[in-house]
Amino acid sequence: MMMSAWSLIFMLTSGRWLAGALACRSLNNDTYCMGRRDVLNHLLNGSNETDKYDPRVPPDYEEEHPTNVSIRIHLLSFDSVSETTMDYSVELYLSMTWMDVRLNYTLLHNSSWLEVDTKMMDLVWVPDVYFRNEKEASFHDVTVPNKYMHLYREGEVKYSMRLSLTLSCRMLLQKYPLDTQRCPMLIQSYTYTTENVMFYWKADEGTHPITHDAEIALNTELPQFSIVDNTTESCNGTMDVETPKFACIKAHFTLKRDIGFYIIQVYVPSILIVALSWVSFWLDLDAIPARVSLGVLTVLTLNTHGSNVQSQLPKVSYIKAIDVWVVNSLIFVFAALLEFAYVNVLARRGDKELVATQVFRIPMENKDSRFEVNGNPPRHLHIGRPAPSRMRARKIDKISRIVFPGCFVIFNMVYWPVYIYT
DSSP states (O other): OHHHHHHHHHHHHHHHHHHHHHHOEEETTEEEOOOHHHHHHHHHHOSSTTTSOOTTSOTTTTSSSOEEEEEEEEEEEEEEEETTTTEEEEEEEEEEEEEOGGGOOTTTOOOSEEEEOTTTGGGSOOOOEEETTEEEEEEOOSSSOSEEEEEETTSEEEEEEEEEEEEEOOOOOTTTTSOEEEEEEEEEEEEEETTTEEEEEOOOTTOOSEEEOGGGOTTOBOSSEEEEEEEEEEOTTTSOSSSSOEEEEEEEEEEEEOOHHHIIIIIHHHHHHHHHHGGGGGSOTTOHHHHHHHHHHHHHHHHHHHHHHHTTSOOOSSOOHHHHHHHHHHHHHHHHHHHHHHHHHHHHHHHHHHHHHOOOOOOOSSTTOOOOBTTBOOOOOOTTOOOHHHHHHHHHHHHHHHHHHHHHHHHHHHHHHHHHHO
16 A cells, blocks of 8 residues: 555656656757746746846846837727817727847747736836827726737737827817818827837838727718828927937827718708898888898897807817808898898888878869969879889898898808818
C-alpha cells in the first residue's frame, strides 16, 4: 500500500512535468516553453527589480526620439448637435497603436498577440490622450470596462476604449437654417511634449483614419444634419502659443443641416400667413372690420411665430438667414395693413367729396328748361358715379393684388440662391 501511494505521487508529478514539456512549441527550430500568463508576468514584473517594467515613463523616454502614437477613430453614433449650447455629442472607439520594445516577447512565445485583461492594463504605459474641446465625457463599464489591449511579438501595443463625448463646436449661424457647420475634434497630449510623444493619424492603405458605422456613413441623414465630409490633420506643437509644445492631431466633421424640418415648421407657415394678408386686397372698401381684423391678426400671428423660432437659437450679435426671412415676412404683412389704412383714408375722403358736391336735378318735362338752386345753376354730375378719391382707393387695391405677390416672389428669388449657393 505504501509503495502504491508513492507510485501515485510519482505518476502525478511526472504527468505535470510531461504536460509542461508537451506545452513547449517549436517555431523555426526555436523552442518556447512559457505559457501566455508566464510571458505577461515576465514582461510586466520582470525577473528582478532592475528588469521590472516601469509604466510611469514612455517607451523611448531615454532615447533621442519621441514615441510615435498612431490613432484611429470609429464613430458609433453622432447626434445631439445643439446650436444653443454650441456642442455636439459622439460615441466612438478610440484606438491607439505604438511601439514599446520593452514588451517584445519574440524569444518567449510564438503567439501573434497577447490579450491583456483590464485589471492588468494599469501595469502598461499608455499615452495621456485627452480631448481639448471636450465639455463632458464618460467611459463605458457595463458589464465590464469597454476597453482592450493587445501586445504583439515585436513590442507593438494596440489599445482601444469606448467613449461618449460632448465636444464644443463654435458654429457660425449667419446662414441658419441653410448652413453647413464644420465641427472640430482636438486630440492632444496633456503631459508629454513633442520631445517625448508625437501623435499621428493611422491610415492604412485604402482606409480613412475615421470610420463610421453603417447608420452614420457619409451623406446619410442624422437628426437635422448629414455628415458630408470629414478631414484629418496634424497639429503637433502648433496648438499652444507658449512653450512647451504638445502632441496634437485634429479632425473636422462637415455637417450640412437638413432643412426639411424648417420648411414645414417655419417657411411654409410664414408663406401662408403672408399670403393670407393679401386677401384684404379683394375685400370691399366698406368691409372695414374684416380688413382690420385680418391685418392685425396676420401681424400678430407672424410676430408670435418669429418669436418662437428665435427662442430656440442663441443670442448672437449678427443677422441670420432666418432673421432676414422673418423680418421681411413681417414687413410684407405690415405693409398690407398699412395699405388698407391708406385706401381707407382715401375711401372716407371720397365719401366726404360725394356729400359735398353731389346735387340731384329734378327731371322736367321740358328738356330745354333751366332752373337755379340758390341762384346758381345745378352741377352736372352723373348720379351713382363714385368720387375720384374712392376710385383711386379701388385702383390701389387692384395694383396691390399684383405688386405684393410679385415683390414677395422677387424676394424669394434673391433669398434662396444667396443663402444656398454662396
